[in-house]
Amino acid sequence: MQYAADRRAEANRLAFERLTKADPVLVDVRPAGEFIPGFTRETILTSGPPMDWPDYVGGQREAIIGGALFENLAKDRDEAISKLDAGEIKVGPCHDFGCVGSLAGIYTASMPVFVVENRTFGNIACCNIYEGSNPRRLNYGVYDEGVRERLLIVQNEIIPVVAETLRHTDGIPLKPIIKRALNMGDELHSRNTAAALLFLRELVPSLLAVASSSGSDRVTRAVKEMSDDHYFFLRLSMAAAKATADAARGIDGASVVTAMAFNCRGFAIRVGGLGDAWFKGPHASVEAKLFEGHTEDEITWMGGESIITETIGLGGFAQAAAPALQTYQGGSYEAMVSRNQELYQITVGENPDYLIPALGYRGTPTGIDIFKVLESRVLPVMDVGIAGRNGGQIGAGVVRAPLTCFERAAEAYRLQYG
């Protein structure tokens, strides 16, 4: 028994080291279908544990159909559905393709993805690009002409400038940006305002070079889109978090969470020492602040993997760094601080790099240990966008992971490790 406990502690120390020594660097932007192994033209990725197509419901199902139409895999909605039914269009889970999905998390072959390399451990993670601030977006279960146009602007006008600019650099290290942004009111999940500006600053010399050689108009447009959208950096934060968390996968005996994800059916977690199994539970509980004109009964679940940021000690685990978040997701700063402090009970350690100035530069609680969750009954806190029944974003809020996932994971852990 003591031997098992020692072994687990040692494994969790290693997981914590992997989580904290990661060095995520943005190295490229590439079309998903070209860059990601196994990603065919007929592949559509979506958030959450793997699931059969017929099990997708509501907004997540709509988002997948929208992805098929956007990629011109079907001439209309009916054809898209029959091709999905027939398996001619294949639905896959983002995580299994080295990606993480924001909300419904739709990836199609032509969509560009940020490619982030963890330079300490050599693994790669990807995330696709923020669609913009319109609440009606593909990843919130909406697909229409406006959504399509915006997706095309992102991939044909904004991202080519970013890609060209990146080629003038040796890659943009993301950890220093995240570190600084925590000093500037971001928690890197529902608030990325400072990180976007810090990222812009890193790009400026190259943007100037590109403007100087090929004119400033398209560069100016791309910069405007990048810096006006407060969530442009979120996808980089997510890719950095995925590249970080993946390095803690497959550590024998570790009880540290390496991924958390929603789909339309519920919540699930992965654990370092338990392979790629997902431990599922019901939906998370939520305290939301809704945009004007919306009501609580509209709240619906369409998936979500942006909570990979919480997995590495950001987002809900760094709320005390982001007092301005209250205008977006509600709640008081006092509540954020006390929630944040509570989370030290369920983590392996304090992040040596991601520090919270308002807590006297204490490192963020990092590395969720399923057994600490079970002992303390403190549930992981996550900052998320809230989707509405009729599609689109209707607000934002704070959610808590359900205990069931941790109970099931602990059961599996005991079966495997005794």
Added chain:
Amino acid sequence: MQYAADRRAEANRLAFERLTKADPVLVDVRPAGEFIPGFTRETILTSGPPMDWPDYVGGQREAIIGGALFENLAKDRDEAISKLDAGEIKVGPCHDFGCVGSLAGIYTASMPVFVVENRTFGNIACCNIYEGSNPRRLNYGVYDEGVRERLLIVQNEIIPVVAETLRHTDGIPLKPIIKRALNMGDELHSRNTAAALLFLRELVPSLLAVASSSGSDRVTRAVKEMSDDHYFFLRLSMAAAKATADAARGIDGASVVTAMAFNCRGFAIRVGGLGDAWFKGPHASVEAKLFEGHTEDEITWMGGESIITETIGLGGFAQAAAPALQTYQGGSYEAMVSRNQELYQITVGENPDYLIPALGYRGTPTGIDIFKVLESRVLPVMDVGIAGRNGGQIGAGVVRAPLTCFERAAEAYRLQYG
């Protein structure tokens, strides 16, 4: 008596309105000697109430001599001193020329100044440019070949790009930048990190246009200097604050402070209803965090007018917005928050635009009323850089204005208004 109290309250409401309805906009960058009325080639401005040349001592005296040498008004130190003794080189107080001085606050004719227009009330204020992060700077009483070179880089390489870029805009409104920066961990005096990035973002489209028409190298260099120096925006914050505070000058019956300033001899304040008189007292008390290798006995006073930011509800009056400031100037975040809250006792109102997220978006305490200071004995808090006996910056800290200034101002107020 009641009539007098009512009149004062009404005058202070007007002063508060002027302080809060200001709209400071950066409109130009010009050489001080060309733009500022009465600024001759032989003029040197320095911080604090007017004083005769022989009364300047220590670092502030050295800084004035350095200014004379930098401007080539004398071939060496001895000649500079005899010309100053003879009144051939004239020393003036920054405030009387519509300027504010950072620390010793040296302005000479060739130095560029930011020109900020208060578009609500039509008045203009200026501030010269941050010299850079080297602790040895002219405004900290040091003048040597390195200081001279750096000043020349600022005025010949960095600022011409900013000036050219500005000409592509209709001016850069500073209030929106300051508002946002308060959400991003700045208090706009000793921390301007976010504001510098927000300012850069405003300039980027014009910077791209300049790079596109005349090459990117010098633009890249200027951007690097602007965004690497965490205090580049301080001078814009100071000019904005001066343009704001000046609009509250000359309000009959107002007991609101319109300027605070150090020189090497002590501290002084100006009051809205008491004309341009300065009410002097001893030096402020200080809690400092010194750079490594320095000790408290080195602390010296060379002047300082950057505390104009506190006069309008920023800096020490917004410390709760800037938890990261503790690494620069010491102290805990708890102490910052409680000091910040205390200051509501001495101000006329809560700023409608400058809000503190961590205090539930409460407006910063704005408009220091000398009588409230006397009643509460709560002294204005200011965030300042600390100069060393041998010149140069040796740290930063929090200072409190001396009560004497407020007592003397109250005496004058009673004499004038009964």
